[in-house]
């Protein structure tokens with residue numbers, strides 16, 4: 121039910137999370153092959169948080185089971201997350217299962233938080249993909265699946281919500297077979313509490329008397345049912361197509377049913393590690409069914425961290441900061457994965473982006489929102505550093521004298537914007553401080569100060585993203601007001617235009633002068649070309665002059681002349697640069713380039729470009745008519761329509777016309793539809809529309 125997201129779920133005050141029973145589940149120093157760094161990824165509302173809460177409970181971390189519907193979960197611990205029942209920030213937690221140490225990252229399913237998912241995927245070795253047994257593989261599942269694939273992450277699939285009417289695990293497996301080789305390891309039994317284990321050929325019974333589902337019993341199925349035998353045959357056959365060793369085992373066993381469970385597990389593990397096959401488990405987390413077999417599968421089939429990637433020296437510390445949260449008491453808490461060496465408390469670290477030396481004051485292990493201080497974070501593990509002041513998400517940290525740059529995080533350009541203003545002069549400083557800690561935490565937020573209007577602009581990935589930022593600022597007790605959330609357009613030269621301009625200005629008793637001509641024209645991408653000409657032959661600093669002009673142009677291109685949005689798809693050529701001997705300083709060239717470009721763009725009939733979102737709507741077949749009618753009013757270009765009982769509509773729609781879409785779609789389909797959006801590019805705004813946007817924005 122994606123639509124629920126647009127409207128805050130009204131609950132009472134957020135409760136405390138379920139109490140922690142076991143604060144020291146395992147020492148940090150378990151052998152590396154007993155560590156699993158895993159994420160849970162899925163379409164929104166598939167049940168990630170519900171499943172995670174059960175995992176923590178069965179692992180002994182919580183006394184009672186948290187419930188997203190009651191707002192008392194451990195993993196969703198921001199007040200807004202508890203209120204809305206959605207996961208916003210990836211929360212990392214550590215727990216033990218069968219003598220293994222699991223570092224688990226819960227990732228948000230909403231499209232606005234794709235960067236959060238991306239940053240989590242980078243530090244994981246494997247993932248659990250949760251499907252809703254009724255909805256199957258959904259649009260956002262596909263997106264996160266592809267993200268996982270890009271990172272070659274081995275995956276285990278959990279088909280959740282098997283208790284719902286219309287649950288169809290076979291349809292889920294069919295859909296999965298378009299993406300991978302599904303290895304079905306469980307089958308439904310005679311009742312919701314009874315399941316068949318295809319690997320051990322056992323019946324698993326979740327004791328109906330135990331309301332937490334913690335008690336389960338296993339018994340051999342003798343003789344196996346026809347369905348179980350068939351599933352066993354299919355499992356062995358699927359593995360045989362991928363793994364030569366299991367063929368040998370099968371040939372000596374002589375029968376699919378006689379292949380020993382241990383050999384099967386080893387083959388499933390080998391196949392899963394290649395990321396070409398996925399074990400599939402079934403359950404209903406909300407009913408406390410199926411979570412322990414899922415945890416077993418994590419331990420049995422997902423990879424251990426492995427050796428440090430080349431060319432890292434395994435003895436020298438290299439760590440990657442995949443998340444920063446600013447805690448009011450502790451200050452910035454930097455979540456790291458250690459790729460090589462061992463991180464000790466009080467170790468000096470050099471941030472490879474800033475080259476600044478920082479010192480860790482404490483190391484912590486997180487259990488939901490509870491913490492334990494630890495002395496070390498060993499290679500392959502995930503933990504938290506306290507004491508770093510200037511480390512951002514995506515930074516690499518090394519011990520002094522070691523140089524290494526781990527993969528950064530690609531942040532797509534923010535496409536939504538809103539103005540933010542301190543309520544009174546004394547609120548300006550707290551606002552600036554709060555914004556700078558939010559930027560440390562979330563690299564997909566951009567804060568911009570417009571010197572001409574004095575306005576501060578917040579740019580983000582989506583409506584919900586900016587609402588979350590606003591909500592967090594309010595909770596940080598910052599007194600500020602926010603403008604309407606708008607789409608962040610781009611501006612492009614509408615036609616070829618040239619302007620010559622002379623800059624001359626006296627500053628502190630000294631004259632600065634330069635002159636040049638600039639031509640702009642529409643293009644596929646932004647390019648800047650500077651021809652310095654004969655006047656600069658033999659001059660002392662042609663490369664510095666060149667750089668100053670490019671800097672001036674790049675600065676001016678960040679603010680177009682129509683509404684101040686960044687300039688895109690425009691070719692800029694600088695010619696006839698004039699030199700006035702000692703008057704032509706580098707600042708004069710920089711300022712002249714910026715002013716000339718500004719005048720040129722102003723005479724080039726600039727046009728607005730709007731972000732285009734590829735939008736996928738899934739709805740009951742009967743709702744397709746109204747959904748299409750509404751999309752066409754939003755200037756959508758329909759890409760495909762997949763009719764059926766459950767219809768699938770893909771359309772390219774201007775993002776600006778999708779503001780508030782979730783509540784509209786909800787009323788059109790009585791809450792039966794879900795949708796996802798992804799910005800795929802920019803396209804010109806029709807002339808009439810442009811006039812209206814400019815009028816609304818400028819007020820004239």
Ligand SMILES: Nc1nc2c(ncn2[C@@H]2O[C@H](COP(=O)(O)OP(=O)(O)OP(=O)(O)O)[C@@H](O)[C@H]2O)c(=O)[nH]1
Pocket residue numbers: 162163164165166167168169170171188189205206207208228229230280281282283284403404405406407
């Ligand atoms: N019937 C049924 N409902 C479930 C099951 N698991 C979860 N739910 C419900 O589905 C809804 C979404 O569950 P969450 O655990 O919040 O889903 P999520 O994937 O974490 O959602 P986001 O964090 O917002 O992406 C809640 O109302 C749950 O109670 C299940 O096994 N069966």
